[in-house]
Amino acid sequence: MKRFLSAALFFVVLLFLWQAFFRAKIWSPVLLPSPLQVANYLKGAIEDGTLGHATVITMRRLLIGYFIGIVVGLPLGLLIARWNLLRDTLGTTALGLQTLPSVCWVPLALLWFGQTEAAMLFVVVMGTLWSVIIATETGVRNVPPIYRRAALTMGSKRLHIWLKVILPASLPFIVSGMKQGWAFAWRSLMAAEIFVTILTGFGLGQLLHYGRELSAMDQVIAIMLVIVVIGLLADKIFFSPIEKFLHRRWGTSQA
């Protein structure tokens, strides 16, 4: 409770500072709206459904692309860890492409898929895939060989060893790879939505973009806040419990 109160106090002070800057009129109110203006925009956007609609569209793109990235990346990572030939070829490719900021895929995606949902998905998948592959491979290679030997003597064989020993043993690595993939995907999707107008649906990035076009800073800041909150929620609701579980099981930290 004490921790909650001090955190709450922190954010209240932050809001207060914002209001103070607005009052001081250092910047024009067009450039720095007050917290109240932003709140008003948010209220309006929630009431007329714009915000909910945009959030649903963005999250759908993100979740589908992220899901594809994991479903494809996880087995690929396992295969790369298993066969040296794949490690030298696909593994190196994945390592290289992981260093490429996934926004860089946007021009290519546009030319290949046009201004469609497919282009958006492609960018998200490219953001997720390589991180998941690399993390899975690293995880598998860090599994102590003794686990495998112990499982072998208990009668575990090929596929069973991979599913029941190697995969769970690499979980800490895989989860951190999934988290990184999530961050990459989220960033690249926002960038793609800001760059490209897709007629099949306006996501959060597009709302941000039109806010800029209309010089509506209250809209821009409001959408930025929404993006931050979604990122926080994803961490608290999805990743945090998994990480806590892993820490508790493995005894890696007192989180």
Added chain:
Amino acid sequence: MRRLAARSSSASQELEVIAPSKLAIDNVSKSFQSASGTVLALDHVSLQVDEGEFVCLVGASGCGKTTLLNIIAGLEKPDSGNVLADGKPITSPGRDRLVMFQEPALFPWLDVFGNVLFGLKLKPNLTNKDRRDVAKYYLELVGLTRFERANIHELSGGMKQRVALARALAPNPRVLLMDEPFAALDALTREQLYGDLQRIWEERKKTIVFVTHNVREAACLGERVLLFSPHPGRIQEEFAVDLPRPRDINSVDLAGYATKIIRSLRKFSEERREDGR
């Protein structure tokens, strides 16, 4: 056997004391490539282990005793020679011969109960209830019933090895292969485990091959102690330990046996130094 009445008939069947295996190691050789050339880890080693016998392999590190254990486990293949369990050649690992390693090698993603259950899940013809009953029985046998839901990292070193022992015993193997399982434990914990292991051996009737570099430990546990010499790995001498059980590691009689073995060990390494080897 304890508390059998509460279990289903198939679980009781699974818990039955089964006949231990007889092991025959015949002329087994194995060499490794290392930076300093070829190392002959085992040089024409032959050895018979009777059904239900408790045999200890002692020797300095690098004398091939662990290699022999791995070969019996089926984790490594000999360059030449035959290894038979109950007359059948050993070609791969199998749950009739379970191994306990120096590190507990417990799976950190499972709790204590899950670890003991792991090998049982690989046994067909058991219901899940049977598996749980069997796992509970062995956790009771090693005295860890209270900790069945604990995470592995929460256990002490001695408790971890007890879980590893329960995990190795649970699929009811005929042979238990133990590779310096108590080497990393403190003396007090070790002494408790000597008692536990002797009791379990008598209760569950397993053939046990136990590798150690601790001569006293070998004399305390084994009915027969085989002294290994390194480079090339050979069985140098054999001692029968004829003491009643349960044996106490600190007893005077036991010290007598240990002294005899150590003397032989020392004599051999001195001869070797004189040979300039």
